[in-house]
Amino acid sequence: MRKVFLISGLGADHRLFDKLELPGFDLVHVNWIEPEAKDTLSSYAQKLVETYGITPQSTVIGVSMGGMITVEISSLMPLRTAVIISSIKSVNEFPPYFKFFRRVPIYKIIPHGFYTSMGLLIKPLFGELRGKSGFLFVDMIKNTSPVFMRWAMHAIVNWQPKPLRNKIYHIIGNKDLIFSHTRIKDATYIIERGSHDMVYTRGKEISKIIEGILTDETT
Numbered sequence: 001m002r003k004v005f006l007i008s009g010l011g012a013d014h015r016l017f018d019k020l021e022l023p024g025f026d027l028v029h030v031n032w033i034e035p036e037a038k039d040t041l042s043s044y045a046q047k048l049v050e051t052y053g054i055t056p057q058s059t060v061i062g063v064s065m066g067g068m069i070t071v072e073i074s075s076l077m078p079l080r081t082a083v084i085i086s087s088i089k090s091v092n093e094f095p096p097y098f099k100f101f102r103r104v105p106i107y108k109i110i111p112h113g114f115y116t117s118m119g120l121l122i123k124p125l126f127g128e129l130r131g132k133s134g135f136l137f138v139d140m141i142k143n144t145s146p147v148f149m150r151w152a153m154h155a156i157v158n159w160q161p162k163p164l165r166n167k168i169y170h171i172i173g174n175k176d177l178i179f180s181h182t183r184i185k186d187a188t189y190i191i192e193r194g195s196h197d198m199v200y201t202r203g204k205e206i207s208k209i210i211e212g213i214l215t216d217e218t219t
Contacts, residue, residue, distance in 0.1 A: 001024070001025065001026040002024075002025055002026065002059065002214075003025070003026045003027075003028050003058065003059065004022060004025045004026065004027050004028065004059045004060075004061060004214070005028045005030050005052060005054055005058060005059065005060045005061070006020070006027055006028065006029050006030060006061050006062075006066075007030045007048070007060065007061070007062040007063070007066030007067075007069050007070060008029075008030075008032075008062075008063055008064075008066050009063045009064030009065050009066050009067075009086070009087075010064060010065040010144075010149070010152050010153075010156070011140060011141040011144050011149065012063070012064075012140045012141075012144075013031065013032075013140050013143070013144075014029035014031065015140060016063060016140070016199060016200055017029065017063075017199065017200075018200065018203070019199070019200050019201075019203020019204070019206075019207070020199060020203055020206065020207050020210070021203070021204070021207045022207060022210060022211055022214065023211075025059075025214065028052065030048055030052050030054075030066075032144075032145075032148055033047060033048070033051060034145065034147065034148060035047075035148065035151045035152075035155075037151065039151065039155065040155055040158075040159075040160075041068055041069060041072050041155050041156070041159050042072050042075075044069070044072075044155065045069045045072035045073050045076065046076060048069065048073070049073060049076060049077075054073060054077075055077070056077040056078050056079070057078065057079065057080040058077075058079055058080060059079065059080050059081040059082075059214065060073055060074070060079055060081070060082050060083070061082075061083040061084075061085070061210065062083070062084050062085070062087060063084075063085045063086055063087065063199050064085075064086050064087050064178065064179075064196065065087075065152060065156060066084075066087070067084030067085060067086070067087025067088070067089070068084075068087060068088065068089075068156065068159060068161070070082050070083070070084050070087075070168075071084065071087075071089045071161055071164070071168060072161070074164070074165065074166045074168060075161075075162045075164075075165055075166075078165075078166055079166055081169070081213065081214060082166060082167070082168050082169065083168075083169040083170075083171065083210060083213060084168055084169070084170055084171070085171045085172075085198070085199050085206065086171075086172060086173065086176055086178070086179065086194075086196045086197075086198065086199065087170075087172075087179060088179050088183075088184070089161065089164065089168050089170060090161055090164070091160075091161060092183070092185075093179070093183045093184050094183075095178070095179060095180060095183065098156075098157045101153070101157040102157050102158060105154065105157075169188045169189075169213050170184065170186070170187045170188045170189075171187070171188060171189045171191065171206065171209060171210075172184055172187045172189075172190055172191070172194070173190070173191040173193070173194020173195050173196070173198050174190055174191065174192060174193065174194060175193050175194060175195045176194065176195055176196045176198075177195070177196060178196045179196070188213075189209055191205070191206075
């Protein structure tokens, strides 16, 4: 059975993909590992490749930060299929606030305890998180290592993506408040009213799109 490696976003875990249904595929959840302080997204992607046995011609799907990691993996080796959701893949797609946080890295002085308790504060940025989905979002952030969170924020805003060597399927929502679809000129799919969390809140729709991509790549 063909493996599909799933990489979640910052502050999220495997539960982000609970609504993703891809029958006939072996879904492998790539869990975050503790980084070294000097790690970049590129060196961290290499560690995930080695930890999870991702090899050339693998299929990788990443959401948000996981999408950036997917882009980095695609620069390390040719992938059979690479899909990024609610994410970015090049410098031209960077949101303006990246530049601000590079100049004013306030994430470095935020107490560790704040990282795991900020779920309720930032939840509105992620979209349609109500009831069970809202609780899940807060719980995922609560259970994320604050050391990892601080490192990841630095690595993300200082990311230097290389020119793309392989095809990337890019799925973005037109209501994403983290990464604006207006900065992405070559999105494969723009989801109407899709928010940053749509892989969970619009799981059935996203599943159909990905299933179509994987089927096309198979034939």
